[in-house]
């Protein structure tokens with residue numbers, strides 16, 4: 001776009017208006033009612049076929065979703081995930097041409113704990129979301145975001161499906177357990193609120209929310225035996241994510257964050273089956289099918305355009321897309337050309353987002369220059385209590401030690417994070433505000449690698465033995 005001159009025909013295609021009487025490009029008999037992609041005019045029936053086919057083709061082409069596989073569908077109430085849910089319900093119904101054959105469960109994550117601009121906790125909206133999930137007839141559940149940081153997580157994640165809700169006897173037996181769970185959750189709610197208020201910028205808060213949401217989804221899937229998680233990210237959203245990822249130093253993870261399948265988690269795959277849909281196609285689909293969506297505010301609702309990097313990128317992409325309809329697909333196609341090398345080993349992944357660590361770079365990198373200058377300008381230092389110190393350690397040095405993790409130094413926390421997550425954690429007033437659960441995991445990992453280093457000299461070299 002930097003060399004656009006008068007009469008230049010190689011520039012981006014501009015939007016065309018639909019003229020009255022224009023015929024559908026597929027059947028050529030019906031009148032077109034909408035234009036999708038750059039300039040394809042469709043009638044209602046042909047658009048439906050086109051959209052359904054696109055969804056089925058995306059799932060079919062990948063050959064990743066097997067028959068009878070348990071798939072957790074992440075539902076937010078928003079237009080894209082409502083569209084995804086409708087496509088899945090249609091695809092699984094008896095009347096579908098070639099029936100989909102996986103077993104879905106629906107999960108809604110209640111993020112109201114960290115939203116400050118929400119009136120009355122969004123009770124009415126959340127009730128409507130539950131009704132909509134129930135109307136599909138598939139098992140569904142609501143999880144609270146604070147469960148992502150709740151200790152002894154596994155105990156309170158049994159699947160709350162339709163059948164178990166009906167059995168009230170079972171509920172009374174478990175009432176004491178339930179009270180304990182609620183107690184834990186209330187504590188986690190306070191903890192998560194203080195975590196978010198300790199993060200200074202809205203960009204970092206949004207990033208933290210995205211990480212925690214993803215961690216919780218994966219945890220629910222893991223505990224309940226789901227092997228896939230489906231999210232309703234449409235192409236427009238992914239294009240925004242791609243650009244904001246790059247702006248936030250997550251360039252190394254762009255491919256994972258926007259591809260059809262995300263394989264960063266060992267046992268569970270994240271899939272994005274409507275990634276080829278634009279937000280316009282989603283809106284068209286929803287309006288033609290009468291699909292209802294529920295509005296819940298986000299962290300950036302009612303804030304100005306430049307309040308966070310993600311919010312600004314969204315305004316940029318959607319603004320460009322309005323005049324140049326190929327914007328999103330161009331961004332996505334460019335993103336598809338990027339890839340990340342996969343590495344193995346427990347220390348090769350970021351402790352927060354699970355993506356491969358991108359911080360293992362040479363001494364002459366931009367990263368080490370940044371680290372060096374922050375080292376020089378640092379004035380405050382964190383407390384030092386590493387395990388292995390004979391007065392505080394209670395374990396055998398195998399990582400089983402339960403010494404409280406408060407003593408983890410900021411530098412140590414940062415050392416197990418990728419560049420993007422480092423930026424987010426650096427934005428916090430004090431890394432000790434990180435959830436205990438996360439700090440425990442981090443200090444476990446630090447002790448493991450310290451132990452490994454300590455005994456390194458006594459290990460047989462696998463190459464020579």
Ligand SMILES: [Zn+2]
Nearest residue numbers: 024027043046
């Ligand atoms: Zn047609």
Ligand SMILES: [Zn+2]
Nearest residue numbers: 350353418421
């Ligand atoms: Zn990370």
